[in-house]
Amino acid sequence: MRRILIAGAGQSGLQLALGLQFHGYDVTLMSNRTSEEIRSGRVMSTQCMFPTALGHEHALGLGFWAADAPRIEGVGVSVAEPGPAGGPHRRAVDWLGRLGGCAQSVDQRLKMSGWLDTFAERGGRLAVHAAAVSDLDALAAHYDLVLVATGKGELAELFDRDPAGSPYAVPQRALAVSYVHGLGPRPEHPDTEAVRCNFVPGAGELFVLPTLTVSGRADVLFWEAVPDGPLDAFQDQPGPGEHLARTLELMEHYAPWEYARATRVELTDAQATLAGRYTPAVRDPVGRLPSGGLVLGVADAVVADDPVTGQGANSAAKCAAAYLAAIVRHGERPFDEAWMRAAFAGHWVSARHTTAWTNAMLAPRQPAHVRELLDAAGRHQSLADRIAGGYDDPEDFADYFYDAQDAAACVAALGEAGEGG
Template identity: 70%
Template sequence: MRKVLIVGAGQSGLQLALGLQAHGYDVTLMSNRTADEIRTGRVMSTQVMFHTALQHERDLQLGFWEQAAPRIEGLGVSVAGPEDPQGGPPRVVDWLGRLDGYAQSVDQRVKMAGWMETFAERGGQLIIHGAAVSDLDYFARAYDLVMVAAGKGELVAMFGRDAARSPYAEPQRALAVCYVHGLGPRPEHPGTEAVRCNLVPGVGELFVMPTLTTSGRADILFWEGVPGGPIDAFQGVRDPSEHLALTLGLMERFTPWEYARATKVELTDAGGALSGRYAPTVRHPVGRLPGGGVVLGVADVVVANDPITGQGSNSAAKCAASYLEAILARGTGPFDEVWMQQTFDRYWDIARHVTKWTNAMLAPPPEHVLNLIGAAGGAPAVADRIANGFDNPADFEHFFYEPRKAAAYLAEVAG
């Protein structure tokens, strides 16, 4: 029986651990927190899992919350016009695209704690310990394969930045998240659960997402602010109530149509607020240990994109599925550095589309992209295609990046 050590108990680490466990591998999982500490702690992220990522969970029979979580059937875009002192910025664009397969969001405190308990119940070895490089140097001698799925801390420093694939050296957005109860429906589609993307040119973006949290159904209010701008206002805010009040004040100023349904919201819990920032970075996949061993980086350890396109948990699920397939196909062969690079390259064929799209969305949109977003308001086919690109970002290659392809696509739809 081949022995595998996975450091990190997030979406990718746990999905890999449970997948390998189901195929008879001897799996050890290291986490710096217990399941109870995760469940009762602070929110860790936003997350909306689209169809392909959800299917990876279903394939491993891990969709434990699929019946309880809201079924997100659409994805909408609103664009704010110039700020009007008399009544707030009007919407110059507003549309809803329909998803071919529904999406869902489950608070990672719920999912990660539940999956961790399942891993232990199924006989997996769970070590609660914040791993250091020296720990991995020791463990590498006892395991056939060591993978690092913990995207923060000193372990990430083992994986060098790939400058050719990392155009941004600094954070491109300041991030602020609130989980709330009491949000009303969007009046344009009161019976449809949807992710709403509100774009405020030159200022930032507000995303609103239905979710399942520790206290039931809720919504996520997520600001992404251009650094130094009016949304970049959460540094130093420690009180969750102050965080929520600031979130709502910015909504009232920049997205009054969303604020109108948020006047009665309250935080889901004391841990329901989070803020921070990081630079989107692609890293080399092989980490070298002082004793000569090698470890493989997983998911956002090696490809960390800004959450502006909502791809973090989706990419983690796709990475875990790709790595699982590569490990199973390896059989009794060595998990050496060549295999590790090949395994990452296979995943990069998926991840490169996410990175290209995300980095494009962080920059001011060119005219042909504005034309696409505007056209979607009067052409449901365009709205649906953009919405479904969140599940399959590779499709954007065909109509999104080049003015010629965008014009040809719009002409085809019009015809």
């Protein structure tokens, strides 16, 4: 039986560990926290698993919360513009695109703790230890393959930054998350659960999405602020109550249509806020340990995209699925450097589109044709649906989203077809 070590117990590490277990591998998983510490700890992220990524979980029988988490069926987009005389912003664009399948969001405290318990219950070897490079160096010789599934700490430094794939050298957004109960119903589409993307040009974005958390059905309020701009109000890491108060104050001015639903919200728990920032980057997938052993980077250890397009957990799930298939296909042959690079290349076929789209959406000023596409989606339902579908499969954006002529041709084709108006 082949022995595999995975350092990191997030979306990719746990999904891969459970998948390898399913296929009969001897798996050791290193987690820096117990399941109870994860469950009772601070929220770790926002996440919405779109249909393809969700399918990877369900294929392994890991959709434990499918019956309880809200069924997300659309992606809504609003674009804010300044109101008169410096007053609250108003919506210049507002539409809802339909997804081709169901998406769902589950608080990672709930998901990761549940998956960690499942891994242990199924006989997996669990080491509760914050892995260091020295640990992997000492252990690597005892395993056929070592994977690093964490993009934080010294393990991430094993992988050299790829300048060609990493156009940004500093964080492009400051992130501020609140999980809340009590958000009122949405008047625009009361019967359709959706991720809502509210763009405030030049300042950042507000995302609102339904989720399942440790205390039941909830919603996430998530500001992505251009650093040092008017939405960047959480640099001092305020306490939970002040964090929520600032979130709502910004909503009242920059997204009053969302604030109108939020006048009675309260935090789901004392650990329901998070603020921070990080630099998006693509890294070399193969790391070398001090003794010369090789490790393969997984998900955001080697491809860390900003959350502005909501792709982090989705990319992690897709990476874990691609690596699982590559490992199983490889049989008993050695997991050498050539295999590692080929395994990553198989993932990069799709991941490169996610990175390209995310980096484009981080641009300080969006090109005029992007705004024209968003305007046109308000007139053409098929375009709204196509943009929504891109959150599941970002590869489609390459055909029309980045180039002004391609965008114009896309909108013109809709007009010739007589749709909308």
